[in-house]
Amino acid sequence: MTHATPLPSEAPQENPRDLSAFAHVDTWIFDLDNTLYPSHTDLFAQVDQRMGDFVAKLLDMERSAAHLLQKDYYKRYGTTLRGLMVEHGINPDGFLEFVHDIDHSKVLPDPRLGAALEALPGRRFIMTNGTTAHSNAITGRLGLDAHFEDVFDIVAADLIPKPAAETYTRFWDKHGIDPARSAMFEDLSRNLVVPAEHGMRTVLIVPEGTREVFREDWELEGREAPHVEYVTDDLAGFLERLPGALAPAAPD
Structure with a gap:
């Protein structure tokens, strides 16, 4: 079902300009579909x-x-x-x-997102219910190949998808990730429940503005859930604000 609902560019549960909660984060984890590329790409x-x-x-x-x-x-x-x-x-x-045998040509290069990812301190990963081949095809089109340490796909998850708790644990154990020092970016609210329970910063990516998107009703729910700390329809813009927010204050 398509939707054309006006969505705020930012509607987090906390102060939308207070990004200091990310100051301790050294691992950045991104879903793939409808997160690293805009959902209106369809x-x-x-x-x-x-x-x-x-x-x-x-x-x-x-x-x-x-x-x-x-x-x-x-x-x-x-x-x-x-x-x-x-x-x-x-x-x-x-x-x-x-x-996954599809036409990826609608995905266009996103140098702005690439620069924003590169500026993040620490490690960056993709965690997807798709395959590594599908992820590589998309990040190749976006021009983001070099920005991620690894892709944790459905095969690495032993075919047990998010939001299963054991899948997150398998991912964290494989890469020595401390959830309490990590942030998760996702387009499905339910996939942020386990990360929030383990102390991760959680960011929900929603469709941009009033664009129509191919999504089920339940997929667009949950942006006001307590496990969702931040909401944005502009991933690159959100990431661009982080380095300044995380930088140490200049001495008087």
Whole structure:
């Protein structure tokens, strides 16, 4: 379902100009889809279409019924793939290859975001329910390849997607990450619950202004939830303000 709801550029639970809460952060973790690139690009709409096609063919269903089932699995299991594995025992490899075979040309270079990422102190990671190949295709288009230490994808997560608590723990353990010194940037509020519980700074990325986006109602909910500390529709702009906020005060 598409939406054209006016959204504030910033509506955090705390003072929107007080970014001092990030002063201790040395690890920056970013979701991929609808976070590092704007949701109005509708890149994920292509993935969504191919997931529906896969479900329809696999289960010999009408396309409309397959779409409803796909969304049900997505909401209940975190990803459509997880639902298909649990409910139908499918092999994930063919699914992942099929659904990520899309046209990435709508994603344009974003040198402003690249500069903002480069200015962040410490390490930077991508944590995605997609694949590393999908992530690399997107960061390549954005021109962000060199800005991330690693991509923690659905395969590295042992096919258990966010928001499962064990997936975050697996990620943190793999890279020696202290959640209390980290920040998480996500487009789904529910994926920020576990990070908030472990002391991470949490930032929800929402669609820009009044642009129409291909999102389900529940995906756009939760920006006022207590586990969401900051909300922005401009990731680069938000990051650009951080170095100045984190710099030590000049001596008198």
